[in-house]
């Protein structure tokens with residue numbers, strides 16, 4: 404038995420399924436999840452001392468690569484000062500100012516501890532602000548395990564086959580209307596009927612929880628128009644895309660301005676952080692300024708703010724995101740070529756520093772049903788083959804992949820060479 408297998412067996416005695424977040428259990432790809440003990444730069448090292456090139460980056464936050472010395476040093480210094488005070492700090496203002504500068508649609512921002520908290524609070528705020536109950540979301544988009552949003556959800560919910568989780572009262576789920584991503588006509592039709600009852604549209608501006616689907620031309624712009632026409636709040640869930648698709652997130656990249664934005668992942672530099680922010684007029688409805696309640700014992704924690712702020716400062720260097728996009732291009736073009744040579748139909752898509760691989764004949768994938776038509780079995784074999792070659796991809800056909808600044812051209816070339824070997828066996 405490997406050390407990972409032993410550790411997984413022990414973990415299952417005390418932790419449901421042996422993991423603290425379902426997709427880590429490798430249910431979507433089979434086999435035993437790897438247990439890691441160390442990470443440095445572009446690499447993860449498992450308990451059996453094997454090295455992997457990492458394309459998950461702790462599910463997004465590690466945009467600088469692992470164990471970045473700037474983050475480590477800043478954290479050590481903050482540990483010496485204090486781990487948490489539960490009271491205001493200058494760091495929180497510095498963080499908020501930075502977020503407002505990088506994302507111009509955000510006038511005011513509140514820190515929370517996860518992406519789930521960010522979307523949950525944004526939804527509550529939109530409902531409180533508009534006095535309406537209904538929420539529009541899109542099939543295959545995942546916004547965290549918020550009751551109202553765990554309806555036809557993507558990510559682990561889709562991987563584990565429970566896009567509609569038991570435990571959510573029907574009386575709550577009935578307020579969530581799920582439409583098709585990239586189908587603006589469907590949105591317009593729905594709003595003709597019930598637009599005056601819709602508090603908010605929430606959308607991943609690049610869908611990253613059903614693989615990687617960029618918005619069709621006009622889709623995000625159309626959502627903006629519909630919300631303006633009907634007095635609904637437009638929420639961009641940029642937990643994944645924020646500071647990754649571009650420094651200003653997907654909204655900066657595509658030039659569409661939401662009313663509220665949910666943030667997570669990169670904003671915490673690897674520590675548990677989320678945030679939501681937006682238009683002053685709406686954000687002023689949040690407690691203690693306004694009547695919509697929201698709070699957090701550890702929100703704005705100084706260690707978390709330190710890791711996040713150090714990350715945001717580092718990625719603000721000119722050209723940082725161009726370099727990341729170039730890495731994604733090199734990677735996706737190489738993988739596509741490897742597939743072509745092996746006669747395996749593969750479509751690659753990307754947006755900034757995130758990418759998706761689809762085992763499909765379709766030339767581009769823009770809809771949920773096309774994602775579901777992809778060859779999941781082939782993905783499983785590809786995943787397992789790549790793992791044996793020392794390449795750690797997301798263990799699900801429904802997750803986007805991420806690159807970090809630590810990933811070198813040699814790492815990418817190694818990945819492509821591995822893919823050539825594996826593709827030949829598919």
Ligand code: PMP
Pocket residue numbers: 462517518519520522545546547548558607611612640641642643667668677
């Ligand atoms: N929104 C999006 C777009 C996400 O990708 C995720 C997590 N993958 C979440 C929200 C939830 O974030 P968290 O897991 O930090 O609660």
